[in-house]
Amino acid sequence: xxxxxxxxxxxxxxxxxxxxxxxxxxxxxxxxxxxxxxxxxxxxxxxxxxxxxxxxxxxxxxxxxxxxxxxxxxxxxxxxxxxxxxxxxxxxxxxxxxxxxxxxxxxxxxxxxxxxxxxxxxxxxxxxxxxxxxxxxxxxxxxxxxxxxxxxxxxxxxxxxxxxxxxxxxxxxxxxxxxxxxxxxxxxxxxxxxxxxxxxxxxxxxxxxxxxxxxxxxxxxxxxxxxxxxxxxxxxxxxxxxxxxxxxxxxxxxxxxxxxxxxxxxxxxxxxxxxxxxxxxxxxxxxxxxxxxxxxxxxxxxxxxxxxxxxxxxxxxxxxxxxxxxxxxxxxxxxxxxxxxxxxxxxxxxxxxxxxxxxxxxxxxxxxxxxxxxxxxxxxxxxxxxxxxxxxxxxxxxxxxxxxxxxxxxxxxxxxxxxxxxxxxxxxxxxxxxxxxxxxxxxxxxxxxxxxxxxxxxxxxxxxxxxxxxxxxxxxxxxxxxxxxxxxxxxxxxxxxxxxxx
Numbered sequence: 001x002x003x004x005x006x007x008x009x010x011x012x013x014x015x016x017x018x019x020x021x022x023x024x025x026x027x028x029x030x031x032x033x034x035x036x037x038x039x040x041x042x043x044x045x046x047x048x049x050x051x052x053x054x055x056x057x058x059x060x061x062x063x064x065x066x067x068x069x070x071x072x073x074x075x076x077x078x079x080x081x082x083x084x085x086x087x088x089x090x091x092x093x094x095x096x097x098x099x100x101x102x103x104x105x106x107x108x109x110x111x112x113x114x115x116x117x118x119x120x121x122x123x124x125x126x127x128x129x130x131x132x133x134x135x136x137x138x139x140x141x142x143x144x145x146x147x148x149x150x151x152x153x154x155x156x157x158x159x160x161x162x163x164x165x166x167x168x169x170x171x172x173x174x175x176x177x178x179x180x181x182x183x184x185x186x187x188x189x190x191x192x193x194x195x196x197x198x199x200x201x202x203x204x205x206x207x208x209x210x211x212x213x214x215x216x217x218x219x220x221x222x223x224x225x226x227x228x229x230x231x232x233x234x235x236x237x238x239x240x241x242x243x244x245x246x247x248x249x250x251x252x253x254x255x256x257x258x259x260x261x262x263x264x265x266x267x268x269x270x271x272x273x274x275x276x277x278x279x280x281x282x283x284x285x286x287x288x289x290x291x292x293x294x295x296x297x298x299x300x301x302x303x304x305x306x307x308x309x310x311x312x313x314x315x316x317x318x319x320x321x322x323x324x325x326x327x328x329x330x331x332x333x334x335x336x337x338x339x340x341x342x343x344x345x346x347x348x349x350x351x352x353x354x355x356x357x358x359x360x361x362x363x364x365x366x367x368x369x370x371x372x373x374x375x376x377x378x379x380x381x382x383x384x385x386x387x388x389x390x391x392x393x394x395x396x397x398x399x400x401x402x403x404x405x406x407x408x409x410x411x412x413x414x415x416x417x418x419x420x421x422x423x424x425x426x427x428x429x430x431x432x433x434x435x436x437x438x439x440x441x442x443x444x445x446x447x448x449x450x451x452x453x454x455x456x457x458x459x460x461x462x463x464x465x466x467x468x469x470x471x472x473x474x475x476x477x478x479x480x481x482x483x484x485x486x487x488x489x490x491x492x493x494x495x496x497x498x499x500x501x502x
Contacts, residue, residue, distance in 0.1 A: 003173045004148040006076045009215040010036060016191060016218040022065055023222040029065040032218060040141025042073035045132060048139065049104055049120045053078030053146060056156065058102040058118075059202070060084045060093065060111050063225045064126040066133050067201050068211060070106055075173075078146030081155045082168070083202040085404075087463035090114040095166055096158055099360065106132055126225050150174035156359050157204060159299040159405060168359030169300040171208075178352035179302040180212040182323040186306050187241075187268060187293070193219035194239040198227040198248070205273050205403065208302045210243050229255055236262045243270045245403030246280065246435045249292070253283055263288045268309075272297060273403035274435035275391065281316035294319055296391060298377060299405070300355045300368075304328065305389050318390045326351035328389060329374065330382055341385045344392045348374040397487060399428030401436045404465045408487075411468070414461045415440055420449035425477060425485045431469070431498045439497060440468040441490055443476060470497055 013021075017033030030038045051057060057074045059081065061067050067083075074081040082100050084093065086108060094114040097105070104120045107113050109130070113121070122132035148154075154176055156168040183189070195214050199206030214221035222239055224231065229251040236242060249271060252258040263269075269284075272295045285291050291311040296319035297303040305328065307313065307320035314320075322328045329338050332345030339345040350373045357365030369375050378398060381391040399406040408426035415424045422445040431437035440454060451471040458467040478489040 002145065002147045003150040003152070003177070004075060004078075004145050005154055005173050005176050005212075006039065006072055007145045008177050009072075009212075010145070012216060013218050019191075019218065020220045021214070022068065023220060024065050029223075036143055037141040038069055039072045039076055040143045041136040041139055042069045042132070043076050043144075044139040044142040045136040046073055046077050046079070046104070047142060048135060049122070051077055051079050051104055054153075055079045055104075056082050056100045056102040057104045057106065058082040058084060058097065058100060059124075060086050060088070060105065060107040060113065061124045062086055062108055062111075062126045063201050063206075063223060064124065064128065065223065066124045066128060066130065068223070069136075070124060070132065071201070071207070075154055076145045078148060078152070080153050082158075083155070083207060084158060085200070085202050085463060085465075086111045087465060088112070089461060089463060091461065092463065096168075099158075099166055100156060100168060148173050150177075151356070153356070155207075157299045167361050167364055169355040170357055170359050171302075171355050175302065175353050175355060176208055176212065178325065179208065179323075180216045182325065182353075183209065183213060183303055183306075184216055186309065186323060187213075187270070188309055189213055189217040189219060189241075191218040193217055193241050193267075195219055195221045195241045195243070196224070196232065196235055196239040197221050197243070198224040198232060199243060199245070199403075200226075203273070203403070204297065204299050204302055205243070205245070209297075227251070229258075233257050233262050237265050240265055241268045241270070242266060243272075245273045246271060246276045247274075247402045247433050249276065249280055249284060250433045253280065253287065259287050260289060263290060266290065268293060270295065272303075274400040276316070276435075277430075277432070278316040292316075296320070296389065298379075300375060300377075301326075301349060301351070301353045303353065304349055304351075315388070318388055320389065321387055322349075322389070323351075323353070326353060327374075328383075339382070341383055344380055344382045346395055347377045347379045347381050347389075347391075349377060350374045397427075399426070399436050399438055401428065401431070401438055401469075402434040402465060406438060406466050411438070411440070411458075411462065411466060415442070415454055415457060415468075418449075418454050418457050420444055420446045420453065423477065423485075425487060425490055426468070427487050427490050427494065429491055429494050429497055434469075437469040437498050438466065439494055440471045441477070441494070442471060442473050444473050449473065470494075472497075 013032040020028040022029040090112040105118045123130035155171045197210045291314045295306040327350040330345040411426045423443040425441045428436035478486040
């Protein structure tokens with residue numbers, strides 16, 4: 001049996017050959033019957049470029065049908081897809097290239113790429129142009145799908161550690177196929193669904209959830225280049241499912257035309273990648289009659305838990321129950337033991353969705369995955385008497401802003417280089433649009449240091465989503481007896497910064 005995820009998808013399209021697989025700018029890209037040949041042309045292009053089984057192909061591009069075809073062709077070739085954020089600077093990307101050693105970098109011409117030793121580079125633009133689509137268009141499709149075992153790697157997604165050094169989560173074909181199958185059942189997908197997809201394809205939410213569910217369900221995916229509230233509202237009446245991050249929903253609520261008429265054909269609205277404020281949940285229900293389905297996932301394991309499909313079972317502020325096959329425990333104490341219901345501890349998980357570890361990071365893998373196979377998520381939370389999970393926070397100071405993971409240590413290293421900065425602490429505090437907003441709390445070594453100097457370095461060295469939304473210069477930090485900055489105290493001090501209560 002071929003466990004290749006592409007083979008799993010294509011086997012489920014029989015009887016749907018005439019149905020649109022993807023729409024782009026309201027036009028059909030290809031039908032499910034045309035999809036194998038479309039993938040096959042890109043597979044042939046990859047072969048021309050020397051891509052072989054086990055090679056890494058890095059994709060740094062904006063959303064487009066070409067991105068999706070490149071990703072599927074990489075998997076069909078037996079290679080490993082490495083999607084990365086197109087907002088990364090050249091210096092940020094250079095670290096990932098050094099680690100992953102891709103044989104091919106596929107990128108948009110507008111994205112920053114470093115000078116470096118990548119054997120091949122091809123361009124891919126949102127409008128369908130670029131050297132890779134041009135090469136693929138002139139080739140006969142290679143319809144073969146490489147036979148892969150369940151434990152062969154399909155993708156590497158990078159997630160920085162608290163040291164700021166990138167770590168690549170190694171996702172196997174089994175991880176991705178088992179997860180999409182579990183979501184298909186939990187969220188009651190069918191070939192009658194139409195998915196509005198405005199999430200980034202480089203992210204697990206956009207790639208492993210939204211795109212995969214469309215392919216697994218033989219459901220049409222209406223792909224957007226990026227989220228745009230006005231366009232989403234115009235398209236909502238044509239679809240049955242919408243997935244987003246909290247920022248998307250707060251943007252929709254800003255518009256008067258987001259109401260019952262806009263969601264008349266919607267059966268399910270899903271939210272994740274960051275905490276959704278209960279007040280936003282309540283306002284959406286009041287405006288649309290829909291109770292948002294919140295779930296919990298992470299790069300290393302895709303989706304882990306979900307609130308129930310039945311609307312009355314969806315409780316704001318909770319992330320529901322573990323998906324079938326997934327074990328979740330809350331532990332604490334010394335020695336570590338599983339905690340009783342209602343008690344907050346560290347969340348650990350185990351299941352077929354869990355990655356094999358971190359690419360070329362055996363120490364980090366051993367630290368994260370214990371001898372019993374449970375993965376330390378870095379999140380804290382608790383379960384109630386029924387097993388429903390609530391996330392309380394993060395044990396590693398991780399910030400999630402607009403659905404993106406931001407690791408303070410990385411930003412602190414960059415901003416500490418600013419002339420006049422003697423120390424810096426990066427914290428996340430509640431933000432009405434982004435879930436959390438990044439705040440740089442800085443100790444100045446000279447009285448004339450201005451926030452503008454810090455902002456300039458952040459713009460140069462950091463992707464936009466990582467840049468601080470506020471900078472505060474303070475005389476000193478609260479510290480413990482060992483001199484460690486007490487970030488919890490800083491978070492309390494600036495908790496009302498974005499609500500006008502500072």
